[in-house]
Each structure stands twice: as structure tokens, then as C-alpha cells.
Amino acid sequence: MPWQIWERWGDDHLNPAMAQEDPMCWQAWQDNPNAMWNWNGLYRNGVGGNFQAAVPNGQLCSGGRTEGGRYNSLDAVGPWHTTDINNNFTIQLYDQASHGADxxxxxxxxxxxxxxxxxxxxxxxxxxxxxxxxAPAQNISFDVSVPGRTGRHIVYTIWQASHMDQAYFICSDVTF
Incomplete structure (x- = not known):
């Protein structure tokens, strides 16, 4: 979500039209604008693959990173903007640091x-x-198929980095 918010409003994040056109993003910016500039901070160290124990229900989009309130608004329930996708889609990630993935x-x-x-x-x-x-690379992509899904959904991705026990959490609001 933060990347999509930043992509839509990054250079225009002070535009008062955001409150009407994109109220969930507006709320996120008001809660903590730093979260929108630091979307790559949505990770947890030392989880050891036990994601359900580390990230509580209701806090999946923030990766359970509720300390200081930085990412709390990402867990807000409401009408987030969605991206239209097909049941067969490609996840494309850009990893500036080339972490690689387990x-x-x-x-x-x-x-x-x-x-x-x-x-x-x-x-x-x-x-x-x-x-x-x-392997460590800046551009990673892979195909996903979810036959039979229709309507609004959340695609939730966990990226287990290969350089250390570090897991990244990504929520994407989509419409199939």
C-alpha cells in the first residue's frame, strides 16, 4: 500500500483533493507521512518463518510494526483504492539493495x-x-494464478530475504 500511495500522491502529497479522492491514503498521510516515504521499512527481523506468531491478526498490512504508530494506518479497514488485475498476474518487485530471497x-x-x-x-x-x-538481484518477478477469484481482494506477500532472517510484508488491494 505505501508504494501505491506514494506512486499516486508522492509529489503532490499536500494536495487537499486527496482527502476527497483517496480518503484512506489521506488518512495514512495524516497519521504518519514518514511511513509513505519509508515503505521499505515494513519488515521484521528474527521471525524464523513463524509469521503468524510475529504478526497478529488485524496487523498484517503493517507487518505488526505498530511501535510508534508509523504503519498503523496501513491496517485501517475501509475503501482503499484497488488495482484491477486478472486471475493470472505477475508480481514484480524492485529491490534496490539486491537482498535476494529464500x-x-x-x-x-x-x-x-x-x-x-x-x-x-x-x-x-x-x-x-x-x-x-x-539470487540477489534488483528486479524479481514471478507469475501467480488464482482461478475463480472475483471482486475486491487483498494480495498479501511475504518476502523472506536471503541475506539474513528478515521478512518483508506487502499488502495490495486488488479487484479481480
Whole structure:
């Protein structure tokens, strides 16, 4: 979410039209503008693959990083802008630091989950893809298929970096 917010409003983040056109982003900017400039801070060290213990229900989009309130607004329930995608899509990541990955796990919310009224929990997700290792590189992409999904969903990606026990968490609001 922060990347998409920054992509839409980064150079124009003081525009008062954001409050009407993109109220969830407006709320996120008001809560903590630093989170929008530091989207790459959504990681946890030392999780050891036990993501459900480290990231509580209702805090998945913030990666459980609620200390100081920096990323709290990313867990806000409401009408976030969505990106239209097909049931077969490609995840493309740019890793400026070339961390590489032990794996990526991609989850999609179950059919019927309503992200505009319900906080995201682990039981709302279905694992749809787990990759293998990726060598350190700046551009990583892989294909995902989720047949039968329609409507609004959240794509939740966990990126287990290969340089150390460091996991990144990415929420994407989409419409299939």
C-alpha cells in the first residue's frame, strides 16, 4: 500500500483533493507521512518463518510494526483504492539493495472477505504461491494464478530475504 500511495500522491502529497479522492491514503498521510516515504521499512527481523506468531491478526498490512504508530494506518479497514488485475498476474518487485530471497509466499483473501468492513486476519487468507530461492538481484518477478477469484481482494506477500532472517510484508488491494 505505501508504494501505491506514494506512486499516486508522492509529489503532490499536500494536495487537499486527496482527502476527497483517496480518503484512506489521506488518512495514512495524516497519521504518519514518514511511513509513505519509508515503505521499505515494513519488515521484521528474527521471525524464523513463524509469521503468524510475529504478526497478529488485524496487523498484517503493517507487518505488526505498530511501535510508534508509523504503519498503523496501513491496517485501517475501509475503501482503499484497488488495482484491477486478472486471475493470472505477475508480481514484480524492485529491490534496490539486491537482498535476494529464500522464498516468497503469496496469499489472497478468500472469496467473500470484505476488506472495506473487516480487519485482515490469517484465517482470511489462502496461500496461493510459494516460490523457491532468488539470487540477489534488483528486479524479481514471478507469475501467480488464482482461478475463480472475483471482486475486491487483498494480495498479501511475504518476502523472506536471503541475506539474513528478515521478512518483508506487502499488502495490495486488488479487484479481480
Amino acid at each position: 522464498f516468497f509466499r503469496v496469499y489472497v483473501t478468500r472469496q467473500g472477505f470484505n476488506a472495506t468492513t473487516e480487519p485482515l486476519g490469517w484465517d482470511d487468507l489462502e496461500l496461493v504461491k510459494q516460490t523457491g530461492r532468488y
